[in-house]
Amino acid sequence: MKSPVRVGFIGFGTVAEGAVSILTGQQALLRRRAGFPIEIVKIADRDFTRARSAAIPSDILTGDVMEVLTHPDIDLVVELIGGIEPARSYLLEAISHKKHVVTANKALLALHADDIFQAAADQRVSVGFEGSVGGGIPIIRTLQEGLSADKVTAIHGIVNGTCNYILSEMTRHGKPFSDVLKEAQDLGYAESNPTLDVGGMDSAHKLTLLARLAFETPIALKEISVQGIEHITQADIAFADAFGRKIKLLAIAKETDGFIEVRVHPTMIPKQSLLAGVEGVYNAICVTGKNTGDTIFYGKGAGAQPTGSAVVSDIIDIGRRIQTGADSQVTPFPLKPDAPSLPVKQMENVESLYYLRLMVEDKPGVLSRISGVLGGQGISISSMIQQGRKAEGHVPLVMMTHKAKERHIQEAIATIGQMPDVSEPVALIRVEED
Numbered sequence: 001m002k003s004p005v006r007v008g009f010i011g012f013g014t015v016a017e018g019a020v021s022i023l024t025g026q027q028a029l030l031r032r033r034a035g036f037p038i039e040i041v042k043i044a045d046r047d048f049t050r051a052r053s054a055a056i057p058s059d060i061l062t063g064d065v066m067e068v069l070t071h072p073d074i075d076l077v078v079e080l081i082g083g084i085e086p087a088r089s090y091l092l093e094a095i096s097h098k099k100h101v102v103t104a105n106k107a108l109l110a111l112h113a114d115d116i117f118q119a120a121a122d123q124r125v126s127v128g129f130e131g132s133v134g135g136g137i138p139i140i141r142t143l144q145e146g147l148s149a150d151k152v153t154a155i156h157g158i159v160n161g162t163c164n165y166i167l168s169e170m171t172r173h174g175k176p177f178s179d180v181l182k183e184a185q186d187l188g189y190a191e192s193n194p195t196l197d198v199g200g201m202d203s204a205h206k207l208t209l210l211a212r213l214a215f216e217t218p219i220a221l222k223e224i225s226v227q228g229i230e231h232i233t234q235a236d237i238a239f240a241d242a243f244g245r246k247i248k249l250l251a252i253a254k255e256t257d258g259f260i261e262v263r264v265h266p267t268m269i270p271k272q273s274l275l276a277g278v279e280g281v282y283n284a285i286c287v288t289g290k291n292t293g294d295t296i297f298y299g300k301g302a303g304a305q306p307t308g309s310a311v312v313s314d315i316i317d318i319g320r321r322i323q324t325g326a327d328s329q330v331t332p333f334p335l336k337p338d339a340p341s342l343p344v345k346q347m348e349n350v351e352s353l354y355y356l357r358l359m360v361e362d363k364p365g366v367l368s369r370i371s372g373v374l375g376g377q378g379i380s381i382s383s384m385i386q387q388g389r390k391a392e393g394h395v396p397l398v399m400m401t402h403k404a405k406e407r408h409i410q411e412a413i414a415t416i417g418q419m420p421d422v423s424e425p426v427a428l429i430r431v432e433e434d
C-alpha cells in the first residue's frame with residue numbers, strides 16, 4: 001500500500017463538511033480509486049461549537065490556522081473559508097511551505113489567480129480548484145483534460161444556482177423576486193453576501209476561470225460586462241414566454257472576429273433549448289468546440305455534498321501527482337508565454353439580438369417615433385407586441401430586434417427613454433439564439 005496523502009483543512013463550513021464527510025464515509029472506495037489512503041491531519045476553524053454531520057476526533061480540530069499551514073506532516077492544504085483575505089495569504093503561506101493547495105474560492109481566483117499559480121509553479125506544487133465552478137459538475141477538469149484536444153469557440157453557462165432558482169420560481173409560480181431571494185437564502189444556496197449572486201458577480205468570478213481555461217487568455221474581472229437579475233419583472237417573464245423564450249442568467253464567453261466577448265447578463269433563450277430546461281439550483285455549462293460541437297455539463301451547482309465531491313476529486317488528482325512525482329501545473333494557470341491571449345471585445349462593440357419593453361402612451365404617432373429612433377441607429381425590429389389600452393394610462397410595447405451593436409441600442413434606448421410618450425426607462429434583455 002502506498003503511503004497516505006495527508007490533508008489539512010482551513011475552514012469547516014458547509015463545503016468542508018461535505019468534503020470531510022465524503023473522506024470519512026467513503027474511505028474504502030476512495031482508497032481503491034486513488035490507489036492510496038487519504039488522511040485528515042488537522043482541521044482549523046474559528047468555531048467548533050456548531051454541530052457538524054461528520055464525526056471528527058477532537059485532536060484533529062484546531063483554532064490555529066498556522067498549525068495547518070506549517071504542519072510538517074501535511075502534504076496538501078484545502079482552503080474553504082471563502083473571501084479574499086485572509087484566504088489569499090493563507091494559500092500563499094501554505095504554498096511557501098511547499099504544500100499543494102485545493103480551493104473552491106472563485107472570488108479569490110478571479111482576482112488573484114496569477115499570483116497564486118505563479119507562487120505554486122515556483123514551489124513546484126499544485127493548485128486544485130474543481131469546486132470553484134459548477135459545484136459538483138467536473139467542468140474544470142473537463143476543459144483541462146476531456147476537451148484538451150478541442151478549440152473552444154463559445155461557452156454559455158448557467159453558473160449561479162441562486163439566480164437560476166430565483167428565475168425558475170418566478171417563472172413557474174409567478175412569485176416576486178424579493179420573496180424568492182429570501183427562500184434561496186433560507187435554503188442555503190446564496191453567498192453570505194447575496195448581491196454577489198443576484199448582481200451577477202459570482203457568475204463573473206466563475207467566467208474568468210472558464211474563459212481562461214477555454215481561450216488561454218487572462219481575463220480581468222473588470223473586463224467582464226456584468227448585469228444581474230434584480231430588475232427582471234413578471235412582465236418580462238410573460239413576454240419572453242409569448243416569444244417562445246425563457247430568461248436565464250448566462251455567463252457567456254465567445255470568440256468573435258479575433259476578440260473574446262465575456263459577459264454576464266439575463267438572457268432570453270429559446271424555450272426548447274437544453275439550457276432553458278435547467279431549473280432550480282441546477283447549473284449547466286454548454287461548451288462549443290470546433291471539433292466536438294456542443295457538449296453540455298449539467299448538475300448541482302452548489303451545496304455541501306456536490307462541491308465537497310469536487311474538492312475531494314482534487315485531493316485525489318493531486319495525490320496521484322504526489323505519489324508519482326509528476327509535474328504539478330496544468331496550463332493555462334500560469335499562462336505559457338506563447339498563449340494566444342486574444343483581446344477582450346469592448347461591450348459597446350458586442351452584437352446581439354435584443355428584447356425591449358417600453359411603457360408608452362397608446363396614441364397615434366408613438367410607434368413611428370420610436371421605430372424612427374431605432375431605424376436612425378440602423379436597428380431593425382423583427383417582431384413586436386403591443387397590448388391594447390384597457391383604461392387611461394400607459395401600455396407595454398415590446399419589441400424584438402434583429403442583430404444590432406450594443407452601442408447603437410444603448411444610444412437608442414437613452415433617446416427613447418427621454419421621449420414624453422414613454423413613461424419609464426426602457427427594459428432591455430439580450431437574446432441568444434440556439
Ligand code: HSE
Pocket residue numbers: 132134135159160161162163189190191197202301302303
Ligand atoms: N452562491 C453560489 C450559487 C454557490 O448560488 O451558485 C456556488 O458557487
